[in-house]
Amino acid sequence: MNKIRDYYSTVVNNTLIDNNIYLLEMFLPGFNGMAEPGQFVMIKVNETYDPFLRRPYSILECSKEKMKFLIKIVGKGSKMIAHKKMNDKFNILGPLGVGFRVNSNRYPVLVAGGMGIAPLWFLAKRLNSQKKKFSIIYGERSASPLGDKIKKTFKKKVLLVTDDGSRGLKSTATGALSAFLDNITYKKIVLFSCGPPGMLKEITNFGIKRKIPVSISLEERMGCGIGVCLGCSVKRKNTDGFLTVCKDGPVFRAEEVSI
Amino acid sequence: MKVDLTTNIGSLKFKNPVLTASGTFGYGLLMNEIFEISELGGIITKSITLSKREGNPVPRIAETACGILNSIGLENKGIDNFFSEILPEIRKLKTNIIASIAGETEHEYGSLAERLDKYVNAFEVNISCPNVKKGGMSFGQDLTSTKRVVKKVREKTSLPLIVKLTPNVTKVEDFGKMSEDNGANAISLVNTYKGLSIDVKRRKSKLGGFTGGLSGPAIKPLALYAVWKIARNVNIPVIGCGGISDFTDAIEFFMAGASLIEVGSATFRDPDASLSILEGIRNFLETEGIKNIKEIIGVIDEN
Numbered sequence: 001m002n003k004i005r006d007y008y009s010t011v012v013n014n015t016l017i018d019n020n021i022y023l024l025e026m027f028l029p030g031f032n033g034m035a036e037p038g039q040f041v042m043i044k045v046n047e048t049y050d051p052f053l054r055r056p057y058s059i060l061e062c063s064k065e066k067m068k069f070l071i072k073i074v075g076k077g078s079k080m081i082a083h084k085k086m087n088d089k090f091n092i093l094g095p096l097g098v099g100f101r102v103n104s105n106r107y108p109v110l111v112a113g114g115m116g117i118a119p120l121w122f123l124a125k126r127l128n129s130q131k132k133k134f135s136i137i138y139g140e141r142s143a144s145p146l147g148d149k150i151k152k153t154f155k156k157k158v159l160l161v162t163d164d165g166s167r168g169l170k171s172t173a174t175g176a177l178s179a180f181l182d183n184i185t186y187k188k189i190v191l192f193s194c195g196p197p198g199m200l201k202e203i204t205n206f207g208i209k210r211k212i213p214v215s216i217s218l219e220e221r222m223g224c225g226i227g228v229c230l231g232c233s234v235k236r237k238n239t240d241g242f243l244t245v246c247k248d249g250p251v252f253r254a255e256e257v258s259i
Numbered sequence: 260m261k262v263d264l265t266t267n268i269g270s271l272k273f274k275n276p277v278l279t280a281s282g283t284f285g286y287g288l289l290m291n292e293i294f295e296i297s298e299l300g301g302i303i304t305k306s307i308t309l310s311k312r313e314g315n316p317v318p319r320i321a322e323t324a325c326g327i328l329n330s331i332g333l334e335n336k337g338i339d340n341f342f343s344e345i346l347p348e349i350r351k352l353k354t355n356i357i358a359s360i361a362g363e364t365e366h367e368y369g370s371l372a373e374r375l376d377k378y379v380n381a382f383e384v385n386i387s388c389p390n391v392k393k394g395g396m397s398f399g400q401d402l403t404s405t406k407r408v409v410k411k412v413r414e415k416t417s418l419p420l421i422v423k424l425t426p427n428v429t430k431v432e433d434f435g436k437m438s439e440d441n442g443a444n445a446i447s448l449v450n451t452y453k454g455l456s457i458d459v460k461r462r463k464s465k466l467g468g469f470t471g472g473l474s475g476p477a478i479k480p481l482a483l484y485a486v487w488k489i490a491r492n493v494n495i496p497v498i499g500c501g502g503i504s505d506f507t508d509a510i511e512f513f514m515a516g517a518s519l520i521e522v523g524s525a526t527f528r529d530p531d532a533s534l535s536i537l538e539g540i541r542n543f544l545e546t547e548g549i550k551n552i553k554e555i556i557g558v559i560d561e562n
Contacts, residue, residue, distance in 0.1 A: 050325045
C-alpha cells in the first residue's frame with residue numbers, strides 16, 4: 001500500500017469544461033504516480049479556518065507528480081477550489097481509501113451518473129492502458145460538454161443517455177443497462193458504478209436480480225478522510241456494525257453495504 | 260537550550276503536554292502509519308463502552324463557520340473488541356495510553372475502569388458527550404451524577420483519573436470542584452458545545468442525529484474561558500481542549516492555566532497537527548528563553 005502523504009501542490013492548469021465544472025491539474029512534488037482507480041484525496045481548501053475541513057475528491061487521472069480532478073461547484077468549499085488559479089498552492093492528502101478491484105475474467109461495464117464519472121474515468125483509463133475491453137454507460141440530466149468529453153475520450157466504448165432525451169436514449173444509466181447487456185456478446189459481466197444514491201440502489205438491486213457482481217463507489221460527508229473520526233460510516237449489509245466510506249471504501253462490493 | 264516539557268498527572272509522567280482528544284484520533288494505530296505518534300505526550304482513545312455501539316445515523320458531520328458540528332454517537336466495537344483487537348497493538352506504542360470510558364450508568368463506568376485497570380496508563384471519564392440519549396453529557400450536567408460517576412470509577416482503579424467536562428452548564432467550575440473532591444487527578448475540558456445546523460431547502464437538521472457538538476476554532480475563546488475559570492478553582496492539573504489548531508492556541512491555553520492540552524478537530528484538517536503543535540510549543544519556549552513550560556502555566560491575571 002502506498003503511504004499516505006500530504007503533498008504541497010501547485011495548480012498547473014484549471015479549465016472550465018462545463019457549466020460549473022472545472023478540470024483541475026495539479027503538480028504534486030514527490031508523488032510517485034501510484035494510485036488505484038476509485039481512490040481519493042483530501043484537498044485543503046485554504047490556509048484560513050473557513051472552511052475548516054478538507055474536501056474529498058476522486059482522482060480523475062494521475063501519473064508521476066501529477067493528478068487531475070473534476071471540481072463541480074456545489075458549495076463554498078468547492079467554489080474556492082474551482083476558482084484556484086495557475087500557480088496557486090495548497091495541500092493534497094492522499095491517495096486515500098480502497099479503489100476498484102478488477103476481476104480479469106469478467107467484462108467490465110462502467111455505469112456512471114453525473115459527477116460519478118470521476119473515479120470511473122480513472123478506471124477506464126487504467127483498463128485502456130491494460131488493453132482491456134470494457135463499456136461505459138454515462139447518464140446525465142441533459143446533453144452536456146462533459147458528456148462530449150467522455151465520448152471523445154473513450155469513443156465507441158461509451159453509451160450516452162440523458163434523462164430528458166436531449167442526446168441518445170431518453171433514460172437513466174441504470175434504465176439503459178438491461179437492454180445494453182442483452183445486446184452485447186459478453187455473458188460474464190462485472191459492473192462498476194458511481195453516481196447519485198438512488199442510482200446506486202438501483203444498480204445494486206439489478207446486480208442481485210441478475211446475479212452480476214457490482215462494485216459501487218460511495219460518497220459521504222467526511223471529517224478526516226483517514227478513518228479516525230467515524231463521520232462517514234455506512235451500515236454493513238446482513239450483519240451489524242459500520243464501515244467507513246473513507247478507509248474501508250469508498251469502493252465497496254454492493255453486498256457489503258446497506259445503502 | 261533544552262526546554263523542559265515534562266509534566267505529571269498524579270504519578271503518571273508525560274514527556275510533553277500534547278495529547279490527542281478522544282474521538283479524533285481513533286486508537287492511534289491508523290495515525291501511527293502517518294506519523295510517529297510516540298513523539299506525543301499521550302493519546303486518548305476513542306471512548307470505549309461495555310457493549311458495542313452503532314452510533315448515530317448519517318450525516319454525522321456538518322461544517323459551520325470555522326467549526327465542525329458532529330453527531331457520531333460514540334460508535335465503537337465495545338470493550339471485548341478493544342481487548343482482543345486493539346490493546347495488543349496500542350501497547351506497543353511508546354506513549355501514554357489514556358482510555359476514554361463512557362457508560363450509560365455509573366456502574367458501567369465502574370465496570371469499564373475495573374476491567375481496563377492495569378492495561379492502560381490512565382482514564383479519561385467521558386461524562387460530556389452531547390450525542391447520546393443515555394449517559395454522556397447528562398452525567399456531566401448534574402452535580403450529583405458527576406459525583407456518583409467519579410466516585411465509582413475512583414473505587415475501581417488507582418490509575419490517574421481525568422474527568423472530561425462539558426461546557427454546556429452554567430457554572431463549569433462547580434463540576435471541576437466536584438470531580439476533584441471525589442478523587443479526580445485532573446480535569447479536561449471542553450467537550451463540544453451542543454449546536455444545531457439547518458438545511459433550509461429540506462427544512463431539516465443537517466445531521467442525522469438532529470443536534471450535534473461543535474468543535475474547531477469557532478469555540479476556542481469559549482473553551483479558553485472555561486479552562487481559565489476551572490484552573491482558578493481546582494488544585495489538580497487542567498487539560499485544555501477546544502479548537503486548538505496551532506501552537507499559539509496551545510500557548511494561550513497554558514497561559515490560561517492548562518498544564519496539558521488535547522488536540523482534537525485540527526487532526527481532521529492536518530493528520531499531524533498534534534506533532535506540529537508540539538514542535539511549535541518547543542520553538543516558542545526556546546525563542547522566548549523559557550526553560551520549563553511550567554513557567555507559563557496560568558500566568559495571566561485578570562487586571
